[in-house]
Amino acid sequence: MQISLHINGSLRDVYVDPRTTLIDALRDHLGLTGTKKGCDHGQCGACTVLVDGRRINACLTLACMAQDSEVTTIEGLGTSDALSPLQTQFLNDDGFQCGFCTPGQICSATAMLGEMAAGWPSHASDSLSGPFLLSHAEIAERMSGNLCRCAAYSNIIEAIQNAAHAEGSSGDAP
Numbered sequence: 001m002q003i004s005l006h007i008n009g010s011l012r013d014v015y016v017d018p019r020t021t022l023i024d025a026l027r028d029h030l031g032l033t034g035t036k037k038g039c040d041h042g043q044c045g046a047c048t049v050l051v052d053g054r055r056i057n058a059c060l061t062l063a064c065m066a067q068d069s070e071v072t073t074i075e076g077l078g079t080s081d082a083l084s085p086l087q088t089q090f091l092n093d094d095g096f097q098c099g100f101c102t103p104g105q106i107c108s109a110t111a112m113l114g115e116m117a118a119g120w121p122s123h124a125s126d127s128l129s130g131p132f133l134l135s136h137a138e139i140a141e142r143m144s145g146n147l148c149r150c151a152a153y154s155n156i157i158e159a160i161q162n163a164a165h166a167e168g169s170s171g172d173a174p
Helices: 022-029 085-092 102-117 136-142 153-167
Strands: 002-007 010-015 048-051 054-057 070-072
Touching (some): 010 022, 085 153, 102 136
Antiparallel strands (some): 002 010, 048 070
């Protein structure tokens, strides 16, 4: 089937089997290999991309479900010449070791900061109305769908906190 996907600000036409997942369409059909396929069961978060600003597991989403939506992959968040604030902080704070989970971590953290700014509480939030502190517990809860085999979590949390502070987002960590 022929579908049109809005990916990283560009309209891309692609012919896929109706059963093709978004991760496979991105990687195999469109050559966007920044998004990684980890467990292929929605458990690790390596394949996290943004669809209309919300984070999703691309391995659990059919490509045809993303038609008429804006899909943002790690390639759409920044370039090698103009990194996003989170990409910059992941580099500055060593928020990665092998780097396999990093694209999903950065996409998830981008959406997470947007959720916090929009006033969405988490299980770890002190209140239902915010503002929410960028505490270790708050970030760990909100990022719990993204796993890192290298266990770089403390640096990932630090990178998220530093990027948010640089952008002027949310409260201070205790």
